[in-house]
Amino acid sequence: MTMRVLVVEDDKEIRALIRASLSVEGFEVQTAVSVSEASALLKHDLPDVLVLDLGLPDGDGIELVREVRKQHGLPILVVSARHQEAQKIQLLDAGADDYLTKPFSVGELLARIRVALRHRGTTLTAAVTEYTLDDLSVDLSAHLVRCKGETLHLTKTEFKLLARLVRSSGKVVTHRQLLVDVWGDEFLEHTHYLRLYMAQLRAKIEDNPAEPRYLLTETGVGYRLAAM
Ligand code: CA
Numbered sequence: 001m002t003m004r005v006l007v008v009e010d011d012k013e014i015r016a017l018i019r020a021s022l023s024v025e026g027f028e029v030q031t032a033v034s035v036s037e038a039s040a041l042l043k044h045d046l047p048d049v050l051v052l053d054l055g056l057p058d059g060d061g062i063e064l065v066r067e068v069r070k071q072h073g074l075p076i077l078v079v080s081a082r083h084q085e086a087q088k089i090q091l092l093d094a095g096a097d098d099y100l101t102k103p104f105s106v107g108e109l110l111a112r113i114r115v116a117l118r119h120r121g122t123t124l125t126a127a128v129t130e131y132t133l134d135d136l137s138v139d140l141s142a143h144l145v146r147c148k149g150e151t152l153h154l155t156k157t158e159f160k161l162l163a164r165l166v167r168s169s170g171k172v173v174t175h176r177q178l179l180v181d182v183w184g185d186e187f188l189e190h191t192h193y194l195r196l197y198m199a200q201l202r203a204k205i206e207d208n209p210a211e212p213r214y215l216l217t218e219t220g221v222g223y224r225l226a227a228m
Contacts, residue, residue: 003117004028006047008038008064009079010056014102018051021106035059039067046072049113052096054080060087062094069095075116079104085220092174092221099172099221115170115227131166133228136205136214138166145205152204157182161197162225165215170227172218198223 005022009015010033019029030047032038035058042050042064050068052061065076078091078099088099097116100109119128129140135148140163145152154162160182165173178194179187187193202209216224 002026002028003049004030004047005049005051005113006030006032006038006041007051008032008035008056008061009051009053010034011053014053014079017106018109021109025110033057035061035064038064042068046074048074049117050074050076051109051113052076052078052091054078054084054087054091060084060091062087062091065091065094065096073120075113075120077109077112077116089174089176089221092172093176097171111227119168119171128167128169131169131225131228133214133226138162140166147205154201154204157197158201158204161194162201165223165225169225172222172224174222176222178222 003026005027007015007018007022007029009018009031015031015033019031022029027049030041030045032041033056035056038052052064054060061078065078068074068076075098076096078088078096079102080088080099081102092099097119098112100112131138137146138144143159145154145159145162161178164178164181175191175194176188179190182197183190183193198215199209202212202215205214206212214226216226218224
């Protein structure tokens with residue numbers, strides 16, 4: 001089955017580059033240059049993946065994300081410039097799956113699309129409950145975390161935090177999403193909890209917590225468990 005991608009990007013060169021590289025990979029590519037053109041297209045025809053540039057001539061795309069997310073589960077990848085960090089977080093919280101900061105490589109874009117499609121595919125059947133990468137393996141249903149062959153003892157909160165990242169492995173999870181899902185709505189402002197527990201988790205899992213290979217920091221946005 002051919003996967004269909006809608007690329008919303010007003011920059012002609014980037015649009016052409018994304019179109020060419022996704023076509024080579026076998027995707028059927030449709031393009032739009034503005035929020036209004038994209039919403040018009042989406043009303044008629046739903047793609048399998050949406051790639052959305054943040055800086056568009058008629059808006060920042062957040063309404064588009066909300067609109068699509070209300071009705072559909074398709075993966076949404078946001079492409080942004082470095083200075084658009086605050087908007088990027090809003091978009092992720094509104095339901096976008098992941099983001100790429102310009103300039104990005106085509107390989108990165110494809111990898112993110114694959115992860116997002118895999119997640120969307122699996123959430124329809126069963127949630128991701130097992131994670132294995134190099135020395136680390138996590139089995140959520142058995143409540144088991146192993147590192148270099150040894151069972152790790154995590155506190156309840158450390159396990160909840162790791163489990164939340166496993167369920168979204170390979171994808172960025174915002175500070176807000178982590179605080180709400182692990183601690184609850186009323187802890188939204190307590191970002192220091194997150195920093196503290198992340199430091200504890202890294203100390204238990206990482207060889208060098210200062211240069212993590214599993215629990216990655218997405219500066220100003222959140223955290224990402226390295227893709228399997
Ligand atoms: Ca743009």
